[in-house]
Amino acid sequence: MRPIRRFPISSTSIVRIVVFIVGALMLLAAARFVAELPAVMPGNAAGTMVLVTLGAIFVLAAIWIGI
Numbered sequence: 001m002r003p004i005r006r007f008p009i010s011s012t013s014i015v016r017i018v019v020f021i022v023g024a025l026m027l028l029a030a031a032r033f034v035a036e037l038p039a040v041m042p043g044n045a046a047g048t049m050v051l052v053t054l055g056a057i058f059v060l061a062a063i064w065i066g067i
Contacts, residue, residue: 016065023058026051 030051033044 012065016062019058020062023055023062026055026058030055
Protein backbone atom coordinates (compact mmCIF):
# COMPACT_ATOMS: atom_id res chain seq x y z
CA MET A 1 0.00 0.00 0.00
CA ARG A 2 1.40 3.37 -1.03
CA PRO A 3 1.65 6.10 1.59
CA ILE A 4 -0.47 9.19 1.04
CA ARG A 5 1.63 12.12 -0.11
CA ARG A 6 0.95 15.27 1.84
CA PHE A 7 1.90 18.73 0.75
CA PRO A 8 3.79 20.88 3.24
CA ILE A 9 1.09 23.56 2.98
CA SER A 10 -2.47 22.31 3.28
CA SER A 11 -5.30 23.79 1.29
CA THR A 12 -6.74 25.29 4.50
CA SER A 13 -3.53 27.24 5.04
CA ILE A 14 -3.58 28.49 1.47
CA VAL A 15 -7.20 29.65 1.80
CA ARG A 16 -6.42 31.32 5.11
CA ILE A 17 -3.44 33.19 3.67
CA VAL A 18 -5.35 34.30 0.56
CA VAL A 19 -8.37 35.48 2.57
CA PHE A 20 -6.15 37.38 5.00
CA ILE A 21 -4.23 39.09 2.19
CA VAL A 22 -7.43 40.06 0.35
CA GLY A 23 -8.92 41.45 3.57
CA ALA A 24 -5.78 43.41 4.40
CA LEU A 25 -5.64 44.82 0.86
CA MET A 26 -9.28 45.93 1.14
CA LEU A 27 -8.54 47.69 4.42
CA LEU A 28 -5.49 49.39 2.89
CA ALA A 29 -7.52 50.43 -0.16
CA ALA A 30 -10.17 51.92 2.12
CA ALA A 31 -7.55 53.84 4.10
CA ARG A 32 -5.95 55.19 0.93
CA PHE A 33 -9.37 56.04 -0.48
CA VAL A 34 -10.29 58.05 2.62
CA ALA A 35 -6.93 59.84 2.70
CA GLU A 36 -7.27 61.10 -0.88
CA LEU A 37 -10.93 62.22 -0.82
CA PRO A 38 -12.41 65.58 0.13
CA ALA A 39 -14.33 65.70 3.40
CA VAL A 40 -17.87 65.68 1.95
CA MET A 41 -18.64 62.80 -0.42
CA PRO A 42 -21.56 60.68 0.82
CA GLY A 43 -21.56 58.18 -2.06
CA ASN A 44 -17.88 57.49 -1.66
CA ALA A 45 -18.28 57.19 2.10
CA ALA A 46 -20.64 54.27 1.51
CA GLY A 47 -18.03 52.64 -0.73
CA THR A 48 -15.42 53.12 1.97
CA MET A 49 -17.69 51.49 4.54
CA VAL A 50 -18.18 48.51 2.22
CA LEU A 51 -14.41 48.13 1.80
CA VAL A 52 -13.80 48.35 5.54
CA THR A 53 -16.63 45.93 6.34
CA LEU A 54 -15.57 43.32 3.78
CA GLY A 55 -11.90 43.71 4.68
CA ALA A 56 -12.63 43.17 8.37
CA ILE A 57 -14.86 40.18 7.61
CA PHE A 58 -12.15 38.59 5.46
CA VAL A 59 -9.43 39.16 8.07
CA LEU A 60 -11.64 37.73 10.82
CA ALA A 61 -12.61 34.81 8.58
CA ALA A 62 -8.93 34.04 8.01
CA ILE A 63 -8.38 33.96 11.76
CA TRP A 64 -11.50 31.82 12.29
CA ILE A 65 -10.48 29.31 9.61
CA GLY A 66 -7.24 28.74 11.50
CA ILE A 67 -9.03 27.75 14.72
